[in-house]
Amino acid sequence: MHSILRHLEKSAETWPKKTVYWDPEESLTFEELYREARAVGTAIGKIRQPETPVAVFTGRHVHTPACYLGIALAGCFYAPMDPTMPQARLRQILDVAGAEVLIADRDTEAAAREAGFNGDLLILDDLLQTREDPEILASAAEKITEVSPLYLLFTSGSTGKPKGVLTSHLALLSYLDGLQSVIGLDDTDVIGGQAPLDYIAAIRDMYLPLMTGGSTVFLPPALSAMPQQLFEALCERGATTLCWSATGLEIPADLGAFDGDEGTGVPLPPLRRVVFSGSVISNIALRKWQDAFPETRFINQYGPTEATGSCTWYEVPSPAEPADVLPIGRAYPHYGILVLNDKDQAAAPGEIGEICVKGPALALGYYGAPEQTAACFVTNPAEDRWPETIYRTGDLGRWDETGLLYFAGRKDRQFKHLGHRIEPEEIEQKAMTLPGMRECACLYQQEKKIIWFFYTGTPEPKELTLAFRKDLPPFMVPRKTVQLEDFPRLPNGKMDRNALKEQMVSRAARKKRM
Amino acid sequence: MEELLEILQELRPDVDFENTERLVTDRVIQSFDVVALVAEIDDAFDVKVKPADLLPENFDSVEAMWALIQRLQDEEY
Numbered sequence: 404m405h406s407i408l409r410h411l412e413k414s415a416e417t418w419p420k421k422t423v424y425w426d427p428e429e430s431l432t433f434e435e436l437y438r439e440a441r442a443v444g445t446a447i448g449k450i451r452q453p454e455t456p457v458a459v460f461t462g463r464h465v466h467t468p469a470c471y472l473g474i475a476l477a478g479c480f481y482a483p484m485d486p487t488m489p490q491a492r493l494r495q496i497l498d499v500a501g502a503e504v505l506i507a508d509r510d511t512e513a514a515a516r517e518a519g520f521n522g523d524l525l526i527l528d529d530l531l532q533t534r535e536d537p538e539i540l541a542s543a544a545e546k547i548t549e550v551s552p553l554y555l556l557f558t559s560g561s562t563g564k565p566k567g568v569l570t571s572h573l574a575l576l577s578y579l580d581g582l583q584s585v586i587g588l589d590d591t592d593v594i595g596g597q598a599p600l601d602y603i604a605a606i607r608d609m610y611l612p613l614m615t616g617g618s619t620v621f622l623p624p625a626l627s628a629m630p631q632q633l634f635e636a637l638c639e640r641g642a643t644t645l646c647w648s649a650t651g652l653e654i655p656a657d658l659g660a661f662d663g664d665e666g667t668g669v670p671l672p673p674l675r676r677v678v679f680s681g682s683v684i685s686n687i688a689l690r691k692w693q694d695a696f697p698e699t700r701f702i703n704q705y706g707p708t709e710a711t712g713s714c715t716w717y718e719v720p721s722p723a724e725p726a727d728v729l730p731i732g733r734a735y736p737h738y739g740i741l742v743l744n745d746k747d748q749a750a751a752p753g754e755i756g757e758i759c760v761k762g763p764a765l766a767l768g769y770y771g772a773p774e775q776t777a778a779c780f781v782t783n784p785a786e787d788r789w790p791e792t793i794y795r796t797g798d799l800g801r802w803d804e805t806g807l808l809y810f811a812g813r814k815d816r817q818f819k820h821l822g823h824r825i826e827p828e829e830i831e832q833k834a835m836t837l838p839g840m841r842e843c844a845c846l847y848q849q850e851k852k853i854i855w856f857f858y859t860g861t862p863e864p865k866e867l868t869l870a871f872r873k874d875l876p877p878f879m880v881p882r883k884t885v886q887l888e889d890f891p892r893l894p895n896g897k898m899d900r901n902a903l904k905e906q907m908v909s910r911a912a913r914k915k916r917m
Numbered sequence: 918m919e920e921l922l923e924i925l926q927e928l929r930p931d932v933d934f935e936n937t938e939r940l941v942t943d944r945v946i947q948s949f950d951v952v953a954l955v956a957e958i959d960d961a962f963d964v965k966v967k968p969a970d971l972l973p974e975n976f977d978s979v980e981a982m983w984a985l986i987q988r989l990q991d992e993e994y
Contacts, residue, residue: 624944624947624948625942625944625973627948628947628948628949628950628971629951629973631969631971632972632973654948654949658955658968659965659967659968663967668968821949865930868930868931869930877947882928882953
C-alpha cells in the first residue's frame, strides 16, 4: 500500500542503526522506531477495529511519532492533542473526536481524565512493552487502503467548536513527495523541528526522515523565544533544514539574533534550506535570515491543513527588499490550484478570486461534520466533463502573467496569528457565554500581530481575559481587551467594523506615544 | 519594579507574577509573550535586551527580569 508505513518499514531495513529522532533527553534509531511502532500497533490492533480514532495525549518526545505510527499500523487513525491546552478546549476536541481509546504518558494521564475522558486510557510506556504480533498487524494492514484515514487534526472553527480535519495515507504521501521533490533532502540532512507534534506542520519534521534517511531533532518549545539557546541546540545536531512557521523565523530575527557584529551573534548552524509557511513573512525578518545565511535556500510555502501541509511553493530568488510582495508561487507536484472568480470561472491573470485546491492531497473532510465538509469540499463548478472535488480555501489570490500565485487576503474574517488559523467568531462566541455581555467584536491588527477584543457589557476586561485564558488555546487569547460604551454604527444600526478598525489603529498609536 | 509588574500584568492579567517562578521554563509565558515583553522593556526602561540576555534564568521571575533591567541600565553608563 502507498503509505508512510511502507517508508517506515523500508527505512528500518536501510538505515537500522542510524538515529531518526532526538529530543533533549532521548533518541531513537530507525530500527527502534519501527519496533516501538509495531508494539503500539499490536496493542491497539488487539482492542480496536481499523478506521477508528485513537486520541493521543503524549508529550513532545521521540516516542510520540512512534505512537502515531503504531496507531496507523493498527489501521486506526490518531487524533493528537496538546495536554497543556485549557481543559475546556480539550473537552471540545475530545467530543469531536469521539475516541474510545486514549494514549497518554504517565504525567499527562491526569490531564486526560480532568478533560473528561472516560474511555480506555492506556499508558504509552506500557504499550511499548507489548510483544509484537505479526498476525494482528498483517490483518490490520489488509483492512485499510490508501484513502483510509491516518490522522485527525484540529483547527479553529467559526461555529465556536474546533474543526477536525481528517487526512488519508495517500494525502500525506502526496504532500511529502511533492515537498521532497522541491527541497531534495538526503540521509545527511538534519531537520530542526519546532512545530508542536499535534499540529499539521509537524508532519514534515516527523515523516520526511522516513523517506530520506535523515533525522529530526525535536527542539524544546521554551527555546523558541531564547535565540541563543535555540541556535546552540540547532548547531549541536548540525541542523541543515528548518521547516518553520513564518512567525518562528520572525521571532529570533525580531529579538536581534542576527544583529550582532561578526562573531557576536548567535552561532549559525549549517543550514541548506529554510522552508516557511503559515502567514505572510515580514520582509525585514526574511532579509535578516538571508543575510545571516547567504548560501541557504529560502522557500515560501502556502496551504491550509485541508490540503495537507502546503500546496504551493516559491523559492525566494534574491535578498528581500522591504517593498517586495512575495508570491506564494506555484503548485507542488500532486496538487492542482484554481483561482475561481465570483462567477465560479477560472480567473484571468491579475483578477482576484478564491484559491481552490484539487488532487490526491486533499483531506477526506471534516470529521463528523457533513455540512461543513459539503460547504468546502465541493464539485469543481468550472469542470462539467467529469466530477472533480476541489477544496475552497476561503483565501483570495491572483495569478500574475508568468503563472505565479499571489495571496490576496480572506473571503471571511479568518486570520492567521503566529502560524495558527483563527476564526474570530470562535473567540466572540466564547465571550458571549459570559453573563452581562452585550455585543462584541474581535479584530486582528496584522502589522503589530495583536488580537483586539472590543465589547459592550458589564464584565471587566480582566474578567474577560481570565475567561479566555481558561477556555481558549493561548495563541487565541486577545492581547488588548477594550470595553466600549457603544460600538460605532452604520446608518442601519449595524456595527461599523471599518470605523472600529480605525479606532483600533489609533488606540495602538496613542499607546506608543505615551 | 512597579512599572515592570504593570507591564507584565497588562500583558498577562491571568498570571500571578509576584508568586510565580520558572515563568519561561514551565512555559507560563510563551514565545510571543517574550517578544512583546522585550519590546516593552526596551521602550519603558530605555535599554536594549540582546539575544545573549534572552535566557530562561533572566525571565523566569519578576526579580530576575528586574535584575536584568538594572544590569542593562548600568551597562549603558
